[in-house]
Amino acid sequence: MHKIFIRSFVSSLVLLFTLTVAAIAKDVKAAFVYIGPTGDHGWTYQHDVGRKAVEAAGFKTTYVEGVPESADAERVLRQLANSGHDIIFTTSFGYMNPTNKVAKEFPNVKFEHATGYKREHANVSTYAARFYEGRTILGTIAGTMTKSNVIGYVASFPIPEVIRGINSFTLAAQKVNPNIKTKIVWAFTWYDPGKEAEAAKALIDQGADVIAQHTDSTAIVQMAEKAGVYAFGQASDMDKFAPKAVLTSVENNWGPYYVDRVKAVANGTWNQKDTWHGIGDGMVVISDLDSQMPADLRSKVKKLQADLASGKVHSFTGPIYDQKGNLMVAEGKTADDGMLAGMMTYVKGVEGDIPK
């Protein structure tokens, strides 16, 4: 009697559980937290394009824009977790600690933090894109197109992500043109049109005729258009802002990943991981190549793109030397992810020192 009672109790519990799971799986709600306005045509804009892909896949989404990385982030996250969202994407590095803190309180909600490294709880994943692969393409184009052999590069903050980009860009440019020099100006901002334009101007004044950027506004490509030099779009296709200057753009394409992760929550297959996708997985996309580029360069770039996607070519293939001439990666070897994640030295050919 006793046993039967327990058995029926347990089986009804199981039934209840499956019903609940089924009910949740039907309408998964995803939330997105943005650092900037959705209309910035850069970082946040592209994340919102990804959110729209999730909507198009049939899921409900919510977003909060302009959330400062101050004490406010934690409140927004807690409110989203509390109001029936099953998965929350936090799309700026500064949300790392609040994300992990709130994740601890809501073990049933999944958290996905972009560009961070902390996964303190089982319900926190991190994701980032191998933008350096895109910069290998840009470096190849810049090295071919430059006449002054001086290439300008507006950088944001001296963190591995940005150093890696500078190195990848410079290595690719050197491969097609051993005489190039990469000049860096640190803007110490991700988004400040005024500062970015000034930085670009300083580089153009120093003789740079191709400008690359690791900041998010369209100010740099617009400055390049005015000065009659080449530039590359960042995060989104910036061709329409500077049709003559922009040769191509590296686009951040988050949509496929977002749809994938939200579906995983719906299917109950979501698990913690650290994702780092590149051109091959479609997280990094190269925009249309400008017709000002010679045809053979365009076909070369197309081939490079395919080889990076298939893994035949790696952005960091030895021999690679640092500024002082020390060997960083031996001939025939490629840099592993651990080395890439902590990269804090310039390769040979980059001018100046990393600010400390």
Added chain:
Amino acid sequence: MIKIVKRDQPSRAIFFFTPVLAIFLTLVAGGLIFFILGFKPFEALKFFFIVPIADKYGFSELLLKATPLCLIAIGLSFCFKSNNWNIGAEGQLTFGAIVSGGVALLFYEQEGFYILPIVILAGAIGGMLYASIPAILKTYFNTNEILVSLMLVYVSKLILDYLVVGPWSNPEGFNFPETRQFSDSAKLPLLFEGLRIHAGIFLALAAVVISWFVFYKTYLGFQMKVSGFSLKTAKYAGYKGKKMIILVFLISGACAGLAGVGEITGPIGQLHREISPDYGFTAIIVAFLGRLHPVGIIFASLVVAITYLGAETAQIFMQIPKYTGQVFQGMILFFLLASDYLLFFKFKFIGSKK
């Protein structure tokens, strides 16, 4: 016929009534904006002003948000009452946070009851030091304190940037712009388990009580008031103007510095680039909305704090752009300044007889 007539004396009743009027007009105009944007106005206002504080957690968040605003606004009221236009509270907050954060990092992974008081004191001193720059330049070199204090805001943010990117960045943090997390002994204790409201609220309340006492019960308060009405009168009365200018700036800087301490040793727990969503500037609205009166400032800080929370809730539940929160803050100040007209003028109904 209605005629506009100048009042013999500014009306005291109107003086305290206009902030309420301004808030009311803001609600009406806000509802109208929501309507034009295609949202149901009453529902939107409900999500803006009621839903965010409908539970215990929401209410604690309101107090958490109002604490720095109240603290800074109290400090600013010392300056504004005495005709000193300190616009740089944000810089004083940042510099206070830098000094106190630096001290907190010195005590990294250490324990002791004496750590927190030192950290708090360091923040107040940092704010005072930073506020003393515009004060000294004004008293001895006759510079414009509005410009100097404002420009120093940007300087303080650059110093903070430099420190968190460079020498103070977390050695295990992959060079990302942030320091280590402070040890628990360097953090303000939480008042309730599960809520973020911390002991910093007592600093704000103490500032309210002290400012009330100074304004209305001391000779200094009287001097400030006279200087506020007329600098010449203050001079004829023989008040030591320079000393007072420096004193009010120091008080104001200490309050802003303490607000910075509250943020970094409270909910944030470390230094990074973005420690304040411009509390130092928003507190200027709070100070005026509260009529530079300690009790008024308490209410004003709550009203302004809710515009932050409401903007988040309205976006989450109704997809209203979050930047409407800033529109509300702007409208409150606009309507307050506009309705101040009633302080000095009144409408008079005149019969149509000859």
